[in-house]
Amino acid sequence: MTIELNGFSIELSLHLFRHGHWVPMKLHPTALGFTADHDELHADLIFDDQRAERISYTLSFTSPYRTRLRLRLRLPDQTDLFHLIPGNIHGDNNAAHVRPGEFPVLSSSRPHERNCAPLWEFRADRASHPVSILCCARGAVGVSIEPYSSCDDADEGFIRNGVFAALPDACGVSLGYGNDPLTFSEKTVFLPATSDTTHGSSARGAIWALRGSGRAEAHRIIRALYDELRQRPVHARSYRDALRALADAFAEVNWSEQLQQYTNRKCRVPVDRTLRPWRAIVEIGWTGGSMLAYPFALAEQIFPDLRLPKSASRIFDEICAGYNDVSGFINDTALNQFTRDIPEGWNRSTINGWWSGFLPQTRDNHCAYTNAHAAYYMLRTSLPPSTPRGSDGGKDPKQWVQTALRVLDTAMSLQRDDGAFGYIFSSTQRKVIDWDGFAGCWFVPAMIHAWQITGQTRYRESAARAIEYYARFVAELACWGSPMDTFKSIDSEGNLAFIRATRLMHELTGDERYLPLLESGANYEYLWRYGFRTRPQCPPLRDSNWNSCGGTITSVSNPHIHPMGVVATSDLEYLARLSGDLYHQSRADDGIAWLMNTMELYPDVMGYGRYGVLSERTCPSDGLLAERYADTGEPASTWWSYNAWAAGSAMEALAVRILETKDQS
Numbered sequence: 090m091t092i093e094l095n096g097f098s099i100e101l102s103l104h105l106f107r108h109g110h111w112v113p114m115k116l117h118p119t120a121l122g123f124t125a126d127h128d129e130l131h132a133d134l135i136f137d138d139q140r141a142e143r144i145s146y147t148l149s150f151t152s153p154y155r156t157r158l159r160l161r162l163r164l165p166d167q168t169d170l171f172h173l174i175p176g177n178i179h180g181d182n183n184a185a186h187v188r189p190g191e192f193p194v195l196s197s198s199r200p201h202e203r204n205c206a207p208l209w210e211f212r213a214d215r216a217s218h219p220v221s222i223l224c225c226a227r228g229a230v231g232v233s234i235e236p237y238s239s240c241d242d243a244d245e246g247f248i249r250n251g252v253f254a255a256l257p258d259a260c261g262v263s264l265g266y267g268n269d270p271l272t273f274s275e276k277t278v279f280l281p282a283t284s285d286t287t288h289g290s291s292a293r294g295a296i297w298a299l300r301g302s303g304r305a306e307a308h309r310i311i312r313a314l315y316d317e318l319r320q321r322p323v324h325a326r327s328y329r330d331a332l333r334a335l336a337d338a339f340a341e342v343n344w345s346e347q348l349q350q351y352t353n354r355k356c357r358v359p360v361d362r363t364l365r366p367w368r369a370i371v372e373i374g375w376t377g378g379s380m381l382a383y384p385f386a387l388a389e390q391i392f393p394d395l396r397l398p399k400s401a402s403r404i405f406d407e408i409c410a411g412y413n414d415v416s417g418f419i420n421d422t423a424l425n426q427f428t429r430d431i432p433e434g435w436n437r438s439t440i441n442g443w444w445s446g447f448l449p450q451t452r453d454n455h456c457a458y459t460n461a462h463a464a465y466y467m468l469r470t471s472l473p474p475s476t477p478r479g480s481d482g483g484k485d486p487k488q489w490v491q492t493a494l495r496v497l498d499t500a501m502s503l504q505r506d507d508g509a510f511g512y513i514f515s516s517t518q519r520k521v522i523d524w525d526g527f528a529g530c531w532f533v534p535a536m537i538h539a540w541q542i543t544g545q546t547r548y549r550e551s552a553a554r555a556i557e558y559y560a561r562f563v564a565e566l567a568c569w570g571s572p573m574d575t576f577k578s579i580d581s582e583g584n585l586a587f588i589r590a591t592r593l594m595h596e597l598t599g600d601e602r603y604l605p606l607l608e609s610g611a612n613y614e615y616l617w618r619y620g621f622r623t624r625p626q627c628p629p630l631r632d633s634n635w636n637s638c639g640g641t642i643t644s645v646s647n648p649h650i651h652p653m654g655v656v657a658t659s660d661l662e663y664l665a666r667l668s669g670d671l672y673h674q675s676r677a678d679d680g681i682a683w684l685m686n687t688m689e690l691y692p693d694v695m696g697y698g699r700y701g702v703l704s705e706r707t708c709p710s711d712g713l714l715a716e717r718y719a720d721t722g723e724p725a726s727t728w729w730s731y732n733a734w735a736a737g738s739a740m741e742a743l744a745v746r747i748l749e750t751k752d753q754s
Contacts, residue, residue, distance in 0.1 A: 090116045090123065094298035095142045097230055100163035101296075105130055106156050106267070106286075122146065129153050134160070142299055143313075148234075148264050149291030155242075157251075157265025157286050162232050162296065164258050167225035172254035173307055173566060175217045175616040176642040178209055179579045183569045186525060190277045191576045192646045197256055203271065203279055210253035210269040212236075213262070214623040215710045217616060217642055218314045221252040221260035222297075222307045224566075229306035233314055234262035234294040237624060240287045247624075248285040250292055264292050268711075275713040276575070276646050283711070304566050308612040311620070312672060318621035321679055322636035322686035326700075329391070331688055332743040334701030335736050336388045336395055339381075342702060343733055344398040345369070349429045351381060351399065354731040357719035362697045364731050369435065371425035372442050373408045374462025374531075375572070376734040378424055382408075383466040384740035386477035391747055401470060401477040402486075408463055409492040411439060416516045417499030418455040419463055419492070440516055444573035448513075450523050451573050455514040458571060461500070461531030461586075464493040468538035474748055490542060497539050500532050501551045508558030512570055526570025527583035530559045533590035541597060549598075552590065559587055560606055563613050572644065580644035581617035584610055585657050592660040595667070607664050611673055614661075617642045618654060618676065619683075623709040630707060630726040633694045636686050637709040639679030648712030651705045652687075652735045655680045655742035659749055681746060684739055697729055703739055705732035 090101050103125050104111040114125035114132060122136040130152040138145040150158050164170070171180050172195055184194045189202045199205045213219035213236040222231035240248045251266030267284035274280050297313070299306040326334075345352045345366050352366035370377040386401035404424070411423020420440045431437055438445075442459070445452045467489035470477065476486060500510055503521050510529030511521030533555045540548035562568045563584060571583030588610040595603035619637040641654030658677045665674035687707060691698045706728040708714055714724040 090118075094144060094296065096300055097164065097227070097298040098166075099230060099296070099298065100165060102161045102163070103132055103134065104159040104161060105132075106158070111159065130156065132158060137293075142297060144296045145293070146296065147291060147293050149289070150264065151289035153288070155286040155288055157263055157267060157284065159253070159261055159263045160232065160234075161255075161259055161261040162223070162230060164223050164225060164230050167227060167258065169224075169226040169303065170258055171224040171304055171566070172260065173222040173224060173304075173616075174209075174211060174252050174254055175220070175311065177211050177215055177645060177648070178254045179567045179645065182645050183567065183577060183579050186569065186577045188576055192276065192578055193273050195254055195256060206270050207256040208253060208269060210251050210263065210267055211273075212266045212268070212710050213250045213252045215648060215712060216252055217618055218311050218318070218620045219250070219252060220310060220314055221254055221262060222310055223254075223258065223260040224304040224307055226303055228300040228303065229297070229310060230260070230299075231297045231307070231310045232260060232262050232294060233310075234264070235292045236621070238264065238290040238292045240290045242288055243285065248287050248290055262294060264290060272711065273648065275648065275715060278715075304564070305609075307566065308615070311612075311615055315615070315620035319675070319679070320622045320636065320638050322638055322682040323634070324682060324685035324689055326685065326689060328681075328685070328743050328747055331685055332388060332740060332747065333392060334688070335703070335740045335743070336385070336392065336397065336701075338699065338701030339733075339736065340397050342699070343731060343736070346398075347430050349399075349427065350424065351733050353733055356697050356729050358696045358725070358729045360719040364698060364702070368443060369425070369428050369431075370733045371422045371428060371436070372459055373411065373419050373421055373423050374459035374466070376443075378404055378408055379463045379466035380734050381737040383470050383475065384737050384744055386470045386475045387744035387748065388740060389477055390474055391744060405467055405470065405486075405489045408467070409488050412492050412495065413455075413516060415518065416455060416514060417519045418460045418496055418514055418516070420516070421456055421459040447574045448576065450513050454516050454522060456528065456573055457510060457512050457514070457526065458528035458531065458573065460496055460514075461510070461529060461535060464496045465531055465535035465538065467493040468535055468542060471542070472538065493535065494539055494543070497532065497535055497548065500529075501536070501547070504551060504555070508554035508556070510555060526577060527559065527562055527568045528571040530555065530583055530586040530590065533559070534586060534593055537590060537593040537597065552594065556587075556590055556594065556603070556606065560609070563587055563609050566613065566616065568613065575644045575646035578644045578646035580646070581614065581641050582643065582653055584613050585653065588614065588657050588660045592663050596663065604664075604667060607660070608668065611657075611661055611664055611676070614641065614654060614657060615676055618680065619650070619709065625709055625726045626711050627708070627714055627724045627726040629690070629694050629696055630709075633690065634686070635690055635694070635707065636683065637707075639681070639683030640687070640707065640709070641680070648710070650707045650709055652684060652703065652738045655684050656738050658742045659745045662749075681742060684742065688739070695727060698731060701736075702731045703736045704728045704730045705735040706730070
């Protein structure tokens, strides 16, 4: 059946799951929509509200047998098709650069690889917003569904619904989800398919057809869904309380006197709740080092009495000591030369990190993510108001600036004419050995601060070229290749650098062309940032006060929420002020509210740690349920861990908000 909506011809169909196959049902028009009957199943598709760009619907069925129903939209005769299930399917999920067996790839080629399929369906609460969108050159068509439906014959009193994308030109939703063809857990882990079937249920949703600027129209659908579904998390503690608890936990729980390092720690709930170190924090940037030093410096400004075992100044001094004159970069785990009494089997390298080996060329080489992060945070910390005290003998911040500039000079000398920075660099010569990846975007805000500090326009010019290069990935809704452990998957992390860079360029130059680019980056972040509250499948989050709204999915490879997205809070607030659009302020507020709500789960709900301890993982759906309860072996919706970088990101977001807004609430 074909419907016309806003100039699009959309082929609409209903399909019944019966005896292991999908059976198309014949639709009969009614005054309110369509009805269908097949094999004793009766279905109704009622159009509740029809507008120029949108049709609201109710889908329902009754059946003498347990089954589920799909509503499928096909968009024929359109060009530049791009499937989007936000946070799960972004086009083909970068198929050309993906190794066999890595995360879902929407592709008809390579059918022998289990991760490749022409159709992928997920639970609707796997997506940041419960919708499947098909973008094209003329705009975007999408269909949403309520993620949950009341159901008398379901064990929990409700069923979970689904969203799917299908090649070449279809998208849709399901009343009763089914992971198809497999249940994707994480990275290379695929599990048998699961589903919710029932004798009957109903759900509301909407069909959109938006004409305009291709893939950018998807953001309008996301915004409309957010307005309908948003439920902001609640919390009781103040920002100041939370920041102080995070800082004190670093000093009293995270720090290892034996190793003379901050650590990642874990425990075994419920049989052993003592957090014990399993890795020293020796990275210079991503997941360590400078990601801690900058928020430590901010916290020192807010709390004059704060004394950390290793201060921001000392961390930066140790990073600078790892500068490699031959390569022109900093050895990526340079802090390890200061680790004491390293346990047997632990990493002893000053260049290889925990990520080395996930991708072959990451071993014995430099990574853009770590070096660019270090350069950025050293320069940012040297600027007011974050210049640290150096209370434990730290050197003059000029050393940090000089080291950061040396790194940036190397990166600039290797920068391609189109603006790209490398992804992986040689440690034995000044050479890019892998260009493919978005992580080099973190050099851009560092370049802007270098121009701000030195007045040398070459840094600004380098940043401007790079922004033009990385902007196309953001516009294409497919930023890939930032974390070194996700096999160049499409992710949310790298875009945080783009957001920061475009904000700084607009703020420091006044050039209005950067404000729409900042908005583009913000909208890309919202594709990963939950706009509604899910119902987690497993404890400890199941049936708790936890609320996913405002939390950001990491990547299509790691389907869980982590805290890194909150570092963009200040940038989103800047965009809200300059654009006058309160949508961005609302999104920023959600992120902080999610963080505060999550922090208050410790220790009572999470079952370990204390207030101020933070894991990098919360699982809103059925993805990455890898942790287990030590006594029963049942899956958990978190990781019994204390991840230093996660707590560092939380500190950064809270400290910046306190300093910029004077808001202590």
